[in-house]
Amino acid sequence: MRSVRAVLWRELLDLSRDIRVVLATVLLPLLSLPTIALATGLLYATQSVSVIIELEDPAAGEFAERLRKSAEEKGRLLGVELRASLGSRADRADVYVTIPPRFAENLSRLEGRAYVKVSRLVGSSAGDVAYSAVQWALSEESSKLSDERIRRLSSLANVSVSPEAVKNPIYLLTGYHVVTGEEAREEEAAAALTARVLQLALLFVVYPAVVFMTDAVLGERERRTLEKLLSAVPKREDILLGKIIASALLGLLAALADSAAVILFFLLSGLGLGVSATLAAFWLLSVVALIFLSSSIASIVSSRSDTVRSAQVQSVAVLSVAMVIYFASFAVDLTKLPPAISAALYAIPFTHASLAVQRASGGDLLWAFVHLAVLYAFSVLFLLLSFREFRSERLLLLRS
Amino acid sequence: MPRLPVKVVEARGVRKRIKGREVLRDFSISVERGSVHVLAGPNGAGKTTAIRIMLGLVRRDAGELLVLGGDPAEEGWEAKKGLIGYLPEEAQPYERLTGEEHVRLFASIYGRDEGEMLERAREISGLGEALRARAATYSKGMKRRLMLALALMHGPELAVLDEPTGGLDVVSAFRVREIIKRMSAAGTTFLITTHDLREAQQIASRVTFISGGVTIAEGSVEEVTRAFGASSLEEAYVRAVGFEER
Numbered sequence: 270m271r272s273v274r275a276v277l278w279r280e281l282l283d284l285s286r287d288i289r290v291v292l293a294t295v296l297l298p299l300l301s302l303p304t305i306a307l308a309t310g311l312l313y314a315t316q317s318v319s320v321i322i323e324l325e326d327p328a329a330g331e332f333a334e335r336l337r338k339s340a341e342e343k344g345r346l347l348g349v350e351l352r353a354s355l356g357s358r359a360d361r362a363d364v365y366v367t368i369p370p371r372f373a374e375n376l377s378r379l380e381g382r383a384y385v386k387v388s389r390l391v392g393s394s395a396g397d398v399a400y401s402a403v404q405w406a407l408s409e410e411s412s413k414l415s416d417e418r419i420r421r422l423s424s425l426a427n428v429s430v431s432p433e434a435v436k437n438p439i440y441l442l443t444g445y446h447v448v449t450g451e452e453a454r455e456e457e458a459a460a461a462l463t464a465r466v467l468q469l470a471l472l473f474v475v476y477p478a479v480v481f482m483t484d485a486v487l488g489e490r491e492r493r494t495l496e497k498l499l500s501a502v503p504k505r506e507d508i509l510l511g512k513i514i515a516s517a518l519l520g521l522l523a524a525l526a527d528s529a530a531v532i533l534f535f536l537l538s539g540l541g542l543g544v545s546a547t548l549a550a551f552w553l554l555s556v557v558a559l560i561f562l563s564s565s566i567a568s569i570v571s572s573r574s575d576t577v578r579s580a581q582v583q584s585v586a587v588l589s590v591a592m593v594i595y596f597a598s599f600a601v602d603l604t605k606l607p608p609a610i611s612a613a614l615y616a617i618p619f620t621h622a623s624l625a626v627q628r629a630s631g632g633d634l635l636w637a638f639v640h641l642a643v644l645y646a647f648s649v650l651f652l653l654l655s656f657r658e659f660r661s662e663r664l665l666l667l668r669s
Numbered sequence: 670m671p672r673l674p675v676k677v678v679e680a681r682g683v684r685k686r687i688k689g690r691e692v693l694r695d696f697s698i699s700v701e702r703g704s705v706h707v708l709a710g711p712n713g714a715g716k717t718t719a720i721r722i723m724l725g726l727v728r729r730d731a732g733e734l735l736v737l738g739g740d741p742a743e744e745g746w747e748a749k750k751g752l753i754g755y756l757p758e759e760a761q762p763y764e765r766l767t768g769e770e771h772v773r774l775f776a777s778i779y780g781r782d783e784g785e786m787l788e789r790a791r792e793i794s795g796l797g798e799a800l801r802a803r804a805a806t807y808s809k810g811m812k813r814r815l816m817l818a819l820a821l822m823h824g825p826e827l828a829v830l831d832e833p834t835g836g837l838d839v840v841s842a843f844r845v846r847e848i849i850k851r852m853s854a855a856g857t858t859f860l861i862t863t864h865d866l867r868e869a870q871q872i873a874s875r876v877t878f879i880s881g882g883v884t885i886a887e888g889s890v891e892e893v894t895r896a897f898g899a900s901s902l903e904e905a906y907v908r909a910v911g912f913e914e915r
Contacts, residue, residue: 271777271778271780272777272778274777275774275777275778278774278777279763279766279770279774282765282766282770283763283765283766286765287765492761492763492764493757493759493760493761494760494761494762494763496726496755496757496760497755497756497757497760497816497819497820499726500724500726500750500753500755500757501750501755501775501778501779502750502778503747503748503750503751504747661725661726661727662721662726662727662728665721665726665727666687666688666727
């Protein structure tokens with residue numbers, strides 16, 4: 270253990286003085302992701318959006334004015350201009366709303382239908398904003414008109430009806446339930462959503478561990494410091510263990526920072542999240558195992574590669590597998606896949622970290638423990654393999 | 670007191686193939702306790718591979734080898750690592766660590782007292798206050814002296830130095846040679862590789878010539894020089910390998 274402590278001390282001391290790595294690993298994502306969310310929201314809200322309502326039916330002036338006001342209320346910074354007839358359209362508006370001839374007349378009849386033509390600028394985000402505001406305003410106007418028609422019809426039929434009951438006889442009452450079938454509380458639903466975000470954040474756990482470990486083995490060889498260490502430390506396993514523990518500490522720090530950043534990103538993007546103690550515990554346990562697993566895999570890759578370049582390519586491949594799993598877990602329920610696909614995914618160690626978090630969030634603790642146990646078994650297996658593969662001969666005879 | 674073996678290193682017929690190329694074909698060496706033994710040969714002769722095999726860093730394919738009475742390829746070799754001081758060819762210090770922190774690191778690995786090791790490292794390297802500065806600020810010569818101090822500070826029975834003066838300027842190389850002479854006088858056994866036969870002439874008591882992975886001559890400096898009817902080691906080596914291989 271003396272040598273492990275010495276190697277660990279060296280790694281951490283070196284790391285603490287490499288301020289760029291610490292900044293890039295911990296502070297950068299912590300700052301950049303929330304900044305992206307804030308900046309995107311701010312820029313989205315401040316973009317100027319223009320709508321032109323072209324009135325081809327002079328009798329629909331009142332409707333057009335109501336539509337203009339309503340659209341302006343719905344969309345912030347929305348400039349809505351009303352003009353009497355079709356212009357040249359050289360003014361490059363994001364959305365043109367055309368009220369055609371005989372619009373008012375069609376609307377005035379009880380059985381009449383009228384259309385409004387809306388055209389939006391191709392490929393314009395501002396056009397999408399304007400379109401939403403106009404659509405919302407039109408839907409409101411349409412709803413008011415249908416209410417009025419229902420009232421007129423009920424008066425003619427001499428019956429009393431609620432316009433809402435006629436328009437929407439079926440309505441939805443939504444809720445959530447846990448895996449046992451019991452109704453989920455609001456915080457449980459929020460925790461489930463958080464779990465999906467945390468599953469995505471697992472990617473940020475794998476990345477620093479793989480990068481750090483590849484550098485700790487191959488970088489040290491490239492900088493010509495490894496041979497001296499290999500010749501002095503009695504057991505080569507001690508060198509590797511010291512490096513893996515240092516990698517784990519950096520990975521944990523990065524995981525906490527990155528996950529906090531991802532959660533902040535989603536919170537700032539308007540998503541309601543919540544973390545339960547069970548979810549936090551399973552996530553943390555998964556992260557610890559995942560760091561050791563990723564570091565061990567990176568160490569095996571580094572030790573087995575013929576060249577430094579090949580090790581780097583293979584490390585990227587490992588990262589890609591993790592990326593596929595964790596992106597997929599954000600969008601897909603991995604527990605609902607056909608058996609053949611599930612079996613293939615279960616053979617990939619990274620999958621079990623995602624599933625442990627997902628099962629824990631849904632209250633399925635038995636399966637959460639099973640996936641956690643499998644993940645830890647994989648971690649121990651790869652740790653032992655990494656010890657076996659960490660041979661001085663391989664490392665020293667590697668081509669640059 | 671237990672009697673220490675006279676031969677610190679004894680190798681016979683060592684062979685090693687790396688990536689399809691036979692780097693060592695018939696390597697033999699016999700290093701006597703207290704000697705400064707120079708393993709000389711041109712670049713690519715197999716010196717570094719031979720040393721790595723002697724230190725247990727690389728496994729041999731065939732041949733017999735005993736270093737400090739043990740076989741580096743066998744179980745239990747780890748216990749001997751602390752008895753050896755090794756300076757790899759072109760070894761570099763950790764740029765972000767100070768000289769003192771390097772000493773602490775290796776003192777901890779060797780299980781030795783940090784204060785005592787610092788004093789020894791200061792004495793060997795002659796770096797003085799510079800030991801408190803980060804290695805990134807050191808000149809090439811200072812880095813080499815620091816690495817040399819790390820190899821020698823724990824008083825090893827066998828010091829293995831791979832091209833210790835390679836790439837150094839005249840003053841730095843002189844300083845390194847002075848350290849070797851001083852430590853040798855204090856009883857340390859040295860096995861040094863070099864392709865600089867004039868340097869070997871200055872520091873060696875015994876010498877082994879290696880060419881193409883084969884030992885072609887071994888003995889005291891005088892014996893080897895005389896055997897080839899030469900006036901210097903350099904001339905003896907040229908006669909031993911002939912001009913044709915150049």
